[in-house]
Amino acid sequence: MSYWEFLAEYLPKLASGALMTIGVMICATLLAAAISILFGLMRLSRNWAFQGPATVYIEFFRGTSLLVQLYWIYYVLPLMGLTLTPFVSGVLALGLNFGAYGAEIVRGGIQSVPRGQWEAARALNLSVSQQMRSIIIPQTFPIVLPPVANLTVELLKATALVALISAVDLMFVAKQINATTWLSAQTFGTALLIYYVMARIALIPFLRWLEVLAARKVGKA
Amino acid sequence: MDTIHPQKIAQGGPLVRFADVTKSYGDLTVLDRLNLDIEQNEMVSIIGPSGSGKTTVLRVLMTLETINDGVIYVDGEPLTHMPKGTGLEFASEKYLRDRRSKIGMVFQQFNLFPHMTALQNCVEAPMKVLGLSRDQAEDRALDLLKLVGMEEKKDHHPSRLSGGQQQRVAIARALAMRPKVMLLDEVTSALDPEVIGEVLNVIRSLNSEHSLTMIMVTHQMGFAREISDRVCFFYEGKIAEQGTPDQLFDDPQNERTKQFLHAVLDAN
Ligand SMILES: Nc1ncnc2c1ncn2[C@@H]1O[C@H](COP(=O)(O)OP(=O)(O)OP(=O)(O)O)[C@@H](O)[C@H]1O
Ligand SMILES: [Mg+2]
Numbered sequence: 113m114s115y116w117e118f119l120a121e122y123l124p125k126l127a128s129g130a131l132m133t134i135g136v137m138i139c140a141t142l143l144a145a146a147i148s149i150l151f152g153l154m155r156l157s158r159n160w161a162f163q164g165p166a167t168v169y170i171e172f173f174r175g176t177s178l179l180v181q182l183y184w185i186y187y188v189l190p191l192m193g194l195t196l197t198p199f200v201s202g203v204l205a206l207g208l209n210f211g212a213y214g215a216e217i218v219r220g221g222i223q224s225v226p227r228g229q230w231e232a233a234r235a236l237n238l239s240v241s242q243q244m245r246s247i248i249i250p251q252t253f254p255i256v257l258p259p260v261a262n263l264t265v266e267l268l269k270a271t272a273l274v275a276l277i278s279a280v281d282l283m284f285v286a287k288q289i290n291a292t293t294w295l296s297a298q299t300f301g302t303a304l305l306i307y308y309v310m311a312r313i314a315l316i317p318f319l320r321w322l323e324v325l326a327a328r329k330v331g332k333a
Numbered sequence: 334m335d336t337i338h339p340q341k342i343a344q345g346g347p348l349v350r351f352a353d354v355t356k357s358y359g360d361l362t363v364l365d366r367l368n369l370d371i372e373q374n375e376m377v378s379i380i381g382p383s384g385s386g387k388t389t390v391l392r393v394l395m396t397l398e399t400i401n402d403g404v405i406y407v408d409g410e411p412l413t414h415m416p417k418g419t420g421l422e423f424a425s426e427k428y429l430r431d432r433r434s435k436i437g438m439v440f441q442q443f444n445l446f447p448h449m450t451a452l453q454n455c456v457e458a459p460m461k462v463l464g465l466s467r468d469q470a471e472d473r474a475l476d477l478l479k480l481v482g483m484e485e486k487k488d489h490h491p492s493r494l495s496g497g498q499q500q501r502v503a504i505a506r507a508l509a510m511r512p513k514v515m516l517l518d519e520v521t522s523a524l525d526p527e528v529i530g531e532v533l534n535v536i537r538s539l540n541s542e543h544s545l546t547m548i549m550v551t552h553q554m555g556f557a558r559e560i561s562d563r564v565c566f567f568y569e570g571k572i573a574e575q576g577t578p579d580q581l582f583d584d585p586q587n588e589r590t591k592q593f594l595h596a597v598l599d600a601n
Contacts, residue, residue, distance in 0.1 A: 232444035232503075235395050236458035236510060237433040240426075246457060250448045330448040330490065 118298045122289050129285030130306050136199065136271045136281060140206035141264060147211025152218025166215065173212035179273055181205045186277040202274030202281075210267050217259045221252035253326035261319035265311050272307075282306060346409060348373045348546050349394065349514055354403035356386075356393055356570075363389045365570035366403065371514065374544045378557035378578075381567030382593055387550040390567075391516040394548070395438045396429050407435055408513060434462060437512030441519045443499040445491040451478060451502045452487040455509045463510065470509070477505035481535045497528025501535055508539075515539070517549040529553075536560070554597055558582050566590045 113121075154166035173181070182205040189196060196204065225248050233243040275283035286303040290296050347370035356364040363386045371377055379387045392398045394405060396412070404421060405413045414421035415428045424432075445454050455474035459465045465473070478484040481501035491499050500520055507515060517536065521529045533556055539545045540560055551557050557564055558578040565575040566587070574587040585591050 226444075228440060228442050228444040229446065231397050232440065232446070234397060235433075235436075235438040235440075236506070237430060237462045238458055239430065239462075242461050246461070247446055251446075330492070 113295070115298055118293075118295060119302070122293075122299070123302070125285050125289065126282060126302060126306060129280060129282040130310070132199075132279065132281040133268075133271050133283075134310070136202050136206065136274055136279065137268050139203040140210065140267060140271070143203060143207025144210040144214050144263075144267065147207060148214025148218045151211065151215035152222065155215060155219045156222060170212045170215050173209050174216075178205065178209045178270060179276070181209055182273055182277060198274060198277045198279035201277055202271070202279050206267060206270060206274075210263060210270075213263055214260065217256050217263070218252070221256035222248060224255050225251050251330065254323070254330055257319070257323045257326055261316070261323065264319060265315060268311055268315060269307065347371055347406075348375075348408060349548075350406040351390075351394075352404045352406065354393065354400050354405060356389055356398065356400045363570050364393070364400070367571060369565070369572060371546060371548060374546055376540050376546075376560055376562045377548050378561040378564045379548065379550045379567055380552070380554065380557060380564060380593075381573075385567040386570040387567050388518055389570075391438065391518050391548065391550060394514075395436055395516055396424075396433055397438075399423070407432065434510050435513045436516065437507035437510055437514070438516040439500070439503050439507050439518070439520050441522050443491070443496070443503045443523070445499050445503055445506070447491050450488050450490055451483055451494070451505075454491075454502060455506045458506075459509050474505065474509055477508050478502070480508075480538070481505045482531070495528055496524045497531045500524065500532050504532075504535055504539075514546040514548065517547060517551075519550055519552065521551075521553065552597070554582070554594070566593065568593075 151166045151169055154162040155170065157163050157166075182201065185196065185205050186198065186201040189201075229247055229251065230243060233247040238247065271281060272283040274281055275287060278284065282303055286299050290299045293299065349369075349371040351367050351369040354364055354367045355362065367386075367390070369390075379390060381387055389398065393400050393413070394407075400413055404411050410432065411421055411424070412429075412432055413424055415424045445451075446457070449457065452471065452474055455477060456465075456467065456470040459470040459473060460467060475484060475487065478487050481504055483498060483501050483505065486494060486498060486502075491502070494502065504520075520536075521532050524532065533553075536547070536549070537560060540547065549557070549561075561578050563575060564578050564581045565572045566581065566585075566589070567573065568587075568589045574581065574585060574590045581590065582594065585594060
């Protein structure tokens with residue numbers, strides 16, 4: 113079987129797996145983003161009722177293994193009466209885990225905005241939420257985007273773990289094909305190529321574009 | 334706080350009154366039972382050695398810091414406190430939000446919002462806080478940018494403006510809120526010598542043509558002398574001496590004032 117025949121036969125299956133990978137990635141990224149912002153802000157609160165839980169959350173999810181978290185959600189939660197599909201479990205584990213890292217990026221970004229910006233906003237009598245929304249948050253974009261871009265690429269690569277709880281993603285499909293054809297080099301070689309294309313040719317240019325956009329917004333480009 | 338009783342300030346009384354104001358950081362007393370009245374349309378300069386509490390006076394009036402004791406009044410109403418029964422209690426954020434717009438501040442480091450153009454810097458708060466429409470806010474902002482000579486750069490971000498230009502935009506931004514009193518904290522200290530003049534000219538015109546009430550902390554004795562109605566010399570959180578510029582600069586009475594003026598004028 114030539115590589116072209118292999119592609120003709122299996123590329124459609126791999127592509128449908130890739131679609132699942134993309135779905136997991138997008139949903140997990142959105143969840144991680146929401147968690148990052150919420151917990152990043154809670155970490156900065158002077159109120160212990162907010163800061164405490166956020167600190168515990170971030171410590172826990174950064175301090176334990178993503179794979180174990182994934183297994184917990186998929187295998188242990190059902191024992192407590194909560195059964196989730198592989199897709200939902202995967203999105204949840206990735207979103208919760210990467211959200212913890214993202215929260216630290218958000219916290220650092222907000223803390224890097226000089227104190228004078230807060231004071232100028234307050235002197236203009238903007239309310240605290242107006243200060244946050246129109247003055248502080250926009251200034252964090254150019255600071256947080258580069259580390260966020262790294263994290264997003266890491267998240268894309270980490271989606272391969274959901275194959276272990278039998279979500280039918282790119283990795284899962286590749287293992288299936290390998291099990292029936294034993295064409296390991298072709299199968300995993302093609303999978304690697306698809307991951308690379310998704311990261312390098314789609315995701316990274318998109319994130320770079322966002323960075324340029326953010327830099328232009330602050331008049332730096 | 335129920336030991337404090339509101340002082341009625343008669344109509345036509347001072348625009349700003351510091352009544353026995355104390356501010357401390359831990360053991361360090363930065364303002365020590367300070368009493369200071371600022372009249373409508375008055376231009377008051379504050380001079381004094383480093384650490385004497387000059388910046389702190391402006392910051393507590395801008396409500397960027399809370400005070401530990403005493404009361405600050407603005408426009409006949411308590412600012413740092415709000416009425417409760419027959420006495421006063423510390424003002425809530427909501428109470429401050431209703432009053433803080435009467436005070437405007439210009440900072441040593443300009444603190445323009447870097448993600449906004451000069452014009453956007455000047456329309457943001459009037460729209461969000463005063464509820465002006467975009468057209469109204471832009472009209473007002475353009476008038477003020479013209480006043481400070483920056484209308485041609487209205488679409489530039491701060492990163493493309495010189496320090497002097499940024500500071501002039503910062504003055505326009507503060508004026509856009511139509512404050513009753515403007516606070517200027519060493520607004521030329523971070524500037525290159527060749528652009529200081531353009532900022533001083535703006536302040537001059539605010540004083541002479543617009544008779545705005547201003548409190549200015551400065552190390553520029555010549556300018557303070559030229560423009561002020563009154564000069565206050567601060568020492569260790571108190572006003573050690575105050576008077577007209579001629580009195581204070583030509584005939585200082587207090588030993589500390591004499592020493593300070595000697596040191597400063599010798600250095601120049
Ligand atoms: N946030 C703070 N925490 C602790 N101490 C402070 C704080 N802000 C100011 N101080 C102290 O209060 C004192 C008065 O400070 P302030 O900034 O009012 O002085 P200043 O007269 O403006 O001096 P300069 O001419 O150097 O600007 C200083 O000793 C300063 O170190
Ligand atoms: Mg100072």
